[in-house]
Amino acid sequence: MTSTSRMSLLVVLLAATxxxxxxxxxxxxxxxxxxxxxxxxxxxxxxxxxxxxxxMMTRQATMPIxxxxxxxxxxxxxxxxxxxxxxxxxxxxxxxxxxxSGEEQYDDDSKGxxxxxxxxxQNGGALxxxxxxxxxxxxxxxxxxxxxxxxxxxxxxxxxRSAEDDAxxxxxxxxxxxxxxxxxxxxxxxxxxxxxxxxxxxxRTWEDLVVGGGHEKVPDHLARVRRDLGPEPAPSEPSNxxxxxxxxxxxxxxxxxxxxxxxxxxxxxTPADRVQVAVAxxxxxxxxxxxSKPMW
Numbered sequence: 001m002t003s004t005s006r007m008s009l010l011v012v013l014l015a016a017t018x019x020x021x022x023x024x025x026x027x028x029x030x031x032x033x034x035x036x037x038x039x040x041x042x043x044x045x046x047x048x049x050x051x052x053x054x055x056m057m058t059r060q061a062t063m064p065i066x067x068x069x070x071x072x073x074x075x076x077x078x079x080x081x082x083x084x085x086x087x088x089x090x091x092x093x094x095x096x097x098x099x100x101s102g103e104e105q106y107d108d109d110s111k112g113x114x115x116x117x118x119x120x121x122q123n124g125g126a127l128x129x130x131x132x133x134x135x136x137x138x139x140x141x142x143x144x145x146x147x148x149x150x151x152x153x154x155x156x157x158x159x160x161r162s163a164e165d166d167a168x169x170x171x172x173x174x175x176x177x178x179x180x181x182x183x184x185x186x187x188x189x190x191x192x193x194x195x196x197x198x199x200x201x202x203x204r205t206w207e208d209l210v211v212g213g214g215h216e217k218v219p220d221h222l223a224r225v226r227r228d229l230g231p232e233p234a235p236s237e238p239s240n241x242x243x244x245x246x247x248x249x250x251x252x253x254x255x256x257x258x259x260x261x262x263x264x265x266x267x268x269x270t271p272a273d274r275v276q277v278a279v280a281x282x283x284x285x286x287x288x289x290x291x292s293k294p295m296w
Contacts, residue, residue, distance in 0.1 A: 059180040061155070063115045064089050064173050067126040070118030070262040071133065071151040072247040074229040079147045087145050089114060090138060092173045111135035115155065115178060118263055128157045129266045150228075151247075154181035154266060184239050184271070192271035195279070196238035199245060202282040203232070206249065209289035215257050225251040242274035249281055258285035259295065 066089070071077065081087070093112025117130030132152030139146045155178040207222060209215075216222060226232070229247050233240040246265045249258040261281035268274045287293035 059182065060158075060177055061180060062175045062177050063113055063132070064093065065115040065117055065126070065130070065157065065176050065178075066133070067117055067119055069116065069252070070127065070260070070266060071116050071131050071149075071252070072243050072250075072262050072265065073131055073151045073154065074244070075151045075247045075252055076136070076228045077149055077252045079149065080144055081147075082144045089173050090135065090145060090147060093135065094138070111138060113152065115157070115176070116149070116151070117157065126157075127263060127266075128159070129263075130155060130157070131266070155179060156181070188271050189236075189238055192238040192275050193236050195272060195275045196235035196241050199235060199241055199275070199278060199282070200232075202279065202286065203245065203248070206282055206286050206289070209286060210255065210257060213289060215255055215289070217253055217255060221251070221255070222248075238275045239271045242271070242278035245278040245282065249285055257289055258282075 066086075068079075069077070090112070093114050095112075097112040112135050113132045114135070115130055116133040118127045119125070120127050131154050133149040134152045135147060136150055137146075137148040158177045158179060210222060218224070225248055229244055233244055235241060243265055246262050249255070250260055250262050258281055261277050264277045265274055268277060284293070284295065288295045
């Protein structure tokens, strides 16, 4: 919904509320009570709508977008590039981070944030969702920029590039407006917790097959991934657990033993959907690893 349509809807609701406020009283008290209740309902609807619009606006952010890979929160990756545009973008987000923190000059401890989205393999474009890429370290080695990043909050890229986005263009840096994913809903999380209960056992089976089958690409590969992702969430946190699973079985660098589930996890809108994706990713990978249903 655009800002204009939100405003139009607010105006309509305000007009409707005013009409109810000035309805002439009828002879029966029952009718007056019904009208009063109807007016109260409209007030509640208006307040709820205003609250939702305000909450969505507070979740909007502006950042440059890089189309590279579908990262998940907690995942880390090291990038290398000699592209002048990439260098300019990294310098831009660093300066912006310093300015946002109140520093007058560039601060090496404020490395900045940009958006990371994956490529859409269906049409060759960019996926409309991704994560904040928090810059952890930057080093220039003989003209090649080495950057380490970590996945942060999930977001959705606003569908249309706005005139405000165009006005923020700075050289090769082209910031876009994104909407940070809404906080997890406690009731929805509780409903999905039962389905997530099978994930820990699946993970232990998967780990045994990966390690026992010699599929780790580097020494202690899984241990390194776990250090990056942090502690494994409990099934009582189904969304966080599902996203953690995605980062574990689709690590960077890849193990090559699981289907790519990260885009599906990023686009999922409910905890139940995220759990379903994680379970499907684990079970298909286990079947591939134990030979019962090879995928390739």
